[in-house]
Amino acid sequence: MKNTINSPQLMSTRDAYGQVLVEIGKEQKNIVVLNADLSQSTRTSLFAETFPERFFNAGIAEQNMMGVAAGLATTGFIPVVSTLAIFAAGRAYDQVRNTIVHSGLNVKIVATHSGITMGKDGSSHQSIEDIALMRVIPDMTVIVPADALETKKALRATIEYKGPVYIRLGRPEIPVITDEESPFVIGKADILRKGNDLSIIACGIMVFQALKAADVLVSQGIKARIINMHTIKPLDLEILFNAAKDTGAILTAEDHSIIGGLGSAVLEALACKETRPPVYRIGVRDVFGESGEPDDLIKKYGLSWKDIVKAAKEVLSLKKG
Amino acid sequence: MDMAKLIEFRVNLLKERGSILKHSAELVRGLKEAAIAVRQEIVKMTSKANSGHLGGSLSCVDILVALYFHQLNHNPQSPSWPGRDRFVLSKGHAAPVLYGTLALSGYFPKEELSTFRNINSRLQGHPDNKKTPGVEVSTGSLGQGLSVAVGMALGFKLAGKNNHVYALVGDGELDEGEIWEAAMFASHHKIVNITVLVDRNHGQNDGRTEEVMSVEPLAAKWASFGWKVFEVDGHNIKNILNVLDRSIENRSKPTVIIAQTVKGKGISFVEGNNDYHAKPLPKELVAQAIAELGKR
Numbered sequence: 057m058k059n060t061i062n063s064p065q066l067m068s069t070r071d072a073y074g075q076v077l078v079e080i081g082k083e084q085k086n087i088v089v090l091n092a093d094l095s096q097s098t099r100t101s102l103f104a105e106t107f108p109e110r111f112f113n114a115g116i117a118e119q120n121m122m123g124v125a126a127g128l129a130t131t132g133f134i135p136v137v138s139t140l141a142i143f144a145a146g147r148a149y150d151q152v153r154n155t156i157v158h159s160g161l162n163v164k165i166v167a168t169h170s171g172i173t174m175g176k177d178g179s180s181h182q183s184i185e186d187i188a189l190m191r192v193i194p195d196m197t198v199i200v201p202a203d204a205l206e207t208k209k210a211l212r213a214t215i216e217y218k219g220p221v222y223i224r225l226g227r228p229e230i231p232v233i234t235d236e237e238s239p240f241v242i243g244k245a246d247i248l249r250k251g252n253d254l255s256i257i258a259c260g261i262m263v264f265q266a267l268k269a270a271d272v273l274v275s276q277g278i279k280a281r282i283i284n285m286h287t288i289k290p291l292d293l294e295i296l297f298n299a300a301k302d303t304g305a306i307l308t309a310e311d312h313s314i315i316g317g318l319g320s321a322v323l324e325a326l327a328c329k330e331t332r333p334p335v336y337r338i339g340v341r342d343v344f345g346e347s348g349e350p351d352d353l354i355k356k357y358g359l360s361w362k363d364i365v366k367a368a369k370e371v372l373s374l375k376k377g
Numbered sequence: 378m379d380m381a382k383l384i385e386f387r388v389n390l391l392k393e394r395g396s397i398l399k400h401s402a403e404l405v406r407g408l409k410e411a412a413i414a415v416r417q418e419i420v421k422m423t424s425k426a427n428s429g430h431l432g433g434s435l436s437c438v439d440i441l442v443a444l445y446f447h448q449l450n451h452n453p454q455s456p457s458w459p460g461r462d463r464f465v466l467s468k469g470h471a472a473p474v475l476y477g478t479l480a481l482s483g484y485f486p487k488e489e490l491s492t493f494r495n496i497n498s499r500l501q502g503h504p505d506n507k508k509t510p511g512v513e514v515s516t517g518s519l520g521q522g523l524s525v526a527v528g529m530a531l532g533f534k535l536a537g538k539n540n541h542v543y544a545l546v547g548d549g550e551l552d553e554g555e556i557w558e559a560a561m562f563a564s565h566h567k568i569v570n571i572t573v574l575v576d577r578n579h580g581q582n583d584g585r586t587e588e589v590m591s592v593e594p595l596a597a598k599w600a601s602f603g604w605k606v607f608e609v610d611g612h613n614i615k616n617i618l619n620v621l622d623r624s625i626e627n628r629s630k631p632t633v634i635i636a637q638t639v640k641g642k643g644i645s646f647v648e649g650n651n652d653y654h655a656k657p658l659p660k661e662l663v664a665q666a667i668a669e670l671g672k673r
Contacts, residue, residue: 088535112531112566120524120558127528130463130514131536135528151555154518155525159506161514 061267064231069260070168072204073225074099076211077136078106084215085110090125090137092118097227098138098168118143122151122163129161134215140174141167141224145186157193157220164214168225170200171311172345172353173261175227179344188316190222191289197221197242198288200310200318202263203232206286209240217242224260226311228350231264234284245292251279254372255299255306256364259285259318262309262338265354269364280307280368291321300326305375306335307368311359314339334374336367400618404447408614411481412442413670416643418477418490420666423657426494429502432640432653434474436578436611437545440636441478443617444543453483456510462540463513463529467522468547468576469503470655475512476500484511520553522546523573527563530571530631541625542571549581552590557602560631564603569628572621573604576611578640580651599633611636643670 081087081103088110095101095113104111114121118139125135137144144167145152156163172182191198199214199221201207207225214221221242238246248263249270258266263284270280281303283295299306306326308319319337326332340357354360415438423429444464445451451461466475473493480487485499492498499508503517513529516522526544533540546556563571575595583589592598596606605628609620617636624632640654641647644666647658658666 110535114558114562115565117555117558117562119521119555120527120562123521123524123555123559124528124531124562126514127525127530128532128535130525130529131532131538131540133532133535150518151521151524154515155521158515 061231061233061264061271064233066229067204067232068227068229069201069204069207069225070099070227072207073166073168073211074102076208077103080212080215081107081110084134086133087215088112088128088133088135090114090121090135092116092121092139092143094139097140098166100138118148119151122148123155125163126155126159126161129163134162134164136164136166138166138168140181141170141183141186142181145183145189145222149189152190153193157196160195161220162218164221164223166211166223166225169227170224171226171261172340172357172359173226173228173311173350175350175353176347178347182345184313184340184345185316186224187288187310187312187318188320191321195219196289198224199242199286200224200259200288201286202260202284203230203234205232205234205236206238206240210286213240213242226261228261230261233264233267240286243287243290243292245286245295246284247281247295248284249280249282251281252303253279253305254368254375255281255283255303256309256368257283257285257296257299257306257318257322258309259288261311262359265359265361265364266309268361269368272361272365273368278368278372285318288318288321291325293325296322296325297329300329300333301331304333305371306333307338307364307371308335309338309359309364312339314341334371336371338364338367400615405615405618408442408446411446412438412614413673414481415442415474415477416670417667418480418487419473420644420658420663420670422476422490422493423473424660424663425491427657428494429473429657430470430655431473431647431657432580432651433468433547433576433578434471435642435644435647436638436640437471437576437636438474438642439612439614439617440545440574440576441474443614443621445478445482447618448621449543453511456484460540463526463542465513465522465526465529465542465544466504466516467526467544468519468550469516469522471547472500472502472504475504476509479509479511482511485509519547519550520555523556523559526571526573527559527568530563530568531566533570534568540570543574544571545574545576547581548575548577548579548586548592549589551575551592560599560602560604563631568631571631572624573631573633575633575635576638577635578638580640580654582654584651595635599635603630605630605632607632607634609634609636611638612642643673645669
């Protein structure tokens with residue numbers, strides 16, 4: 057892939073979502089969209105303007121919205137449901153678990169404003185638990201695109217896939233770090249940088265931070281393998297076990313609690329491995345966030361590329377042999 | 378009536394839909410017999426399982442029998458036939474009444490009812506659409522089934538199809554806020570191809586509904602949410618049939634039927650006894666209950 061991180065194009069994943077949703081809506085008449093009084097914020101307003109007859113506002117009632125989507129799915133439509141991550145995974149957890157996924161229904165939940173980087177609305181609206189909540193549901197698929205371009209591919213792959221999917225998007229504008237040629241297959245992670253000194257496994261907004269950290273590490277003689285683990289469930293075990301074997305040290309990075317998210321998924325998978333490498337996790341350290349600019353929050357809560365560089369050196373020092 | 382006879386009876390009824398025999402004395406008699414058979418199966422399966430919700434299953438037997446043996450356009454030999462009407466048991470803990478009715482309608486063998494709540498059974502404690510033929514959606518976490526039914530009705534409306542959607546909710550279940558979210562959604566989006574039945578049996582897990590959480594004035598509540606409201610004696614089959622017909626005529630609003638029922642209906646020592654909300658009959662009372670049901 058091209059090295060675009062020094063002069064990146066900026067775009068939010070929610071903007072990309074709003075655009076691709078309209079494109080897919082044009083191609084497939086069985087796409088219906090539901091939203092809970094946040095159509096501007098989730099960018100589903102673009103779909104609403106283009107296809108008003110296939111757009112339904114549920115009002116501020118996320119639980120019912122999930123149920124209505126489930127019912128729509130039983131009649132052959134593909135419902136795409138959007139609200140903020142804190143409400144999609146938190147407020148409506150029981151409906152997602154017991155009605156949508158338990159029934160095996162083809163509902164696509166696209167949650168925006170995830171993580172601490174949703175910013176100024178503060179901790180009540182910063183979802184740092186949604187990856188955990190969604191991935192513990194049997195049969196659920198959980199995707200965290202790294203940038204705007206990958207969001208578009210992820211939504212297309214999600215619509216083609218038959219079954220419930222949770223896609224986690226963000227609010228801020230972030231660098232586009234993949235390109236048109238980058239592959240996207242659900243459950244298949246991508247290696248963005250080769251290296252054998254350690255592996256940095258990241259998802260979402262943290263993939264860019266990991267790439268930036270990798271450049272700094274290279275200048276200090278450390279070659280990190282950068283893995284974009286865009287699918288948290290099912291986790292790409294092949295790429296993970298190869299990383300463990302080849303590099304012998306792992307660092308995970310996510311804009312999510314260090315409990316229950318990507319880092320936990322990686323640790324669970326490695327737990328029974330005889331040659332388990334040391335694993336460090338970058339993430340929100342079991343605390344609520346606060347209001348602020350995303351960049352300030354990233355720095356204050358230990359999610360910046362500088363924190364990754366520091367943690368990389370620490371985990372390297374524990375590397376065996 | 379044995380099962381083969383019941384199935385034949387039901388098939389004949391479907392052929393006669395719309396004919397002069399509709400709501401005839403013969404139809405009502407047949408449905409009453411079917412209701413007795415379903416009640417006996419409920420007693421047997423919950424007792425055999427030594428668990429399950431007896432009271433709230435018995436209270437809505439007549440409603441489910443009226444639906445499955447007459448009102449619904451469906452085909453037990455082809456449970457996923459796209460043209461079928463849909464029924465959602467939102468009060469999923471009443472799974473025994475659904476299983477009894479589905480079995481006697483021909484969705485699966487009656488003998489399977491004895492596996493209810495056992496390991497490896499297709500008949501789970503609460504309805505599971507991936508395991509049981511004829512179950513449209515998993516329910517059990519209360520308040521959620523109505524939203525699904527509304528979504529189904531919206532789907533049919535959007536696709537220009539004539540399938541009608543029926544949902545049964547408990548009166549205790551009306552405590553859940555999601556019910557009223559769904560009620561608002563249906564009237565706001567002008568979804569009229571749905572008939573909701575409230576099993577108004579006045580009981581819930583912890584006691585009488587009016588002691589646990591008052592739901593009255595119920596008719597006024599639904600009406601204020603933009604629904605057309607009917608009330609019916611939920612044990613009078615003829616009246617149930619009539620009100621179901623009326624609910625699908627001249628539709629301009631979503632429709633709710635408040636069915637006044639008795640918890641544990643049909644067994645004198647269970648009727649109105651809330652101890653049997655989530656419990657089966659003790660084994661020694663089963664024969665007596667079956668006999669009493671048979672005499673009605």
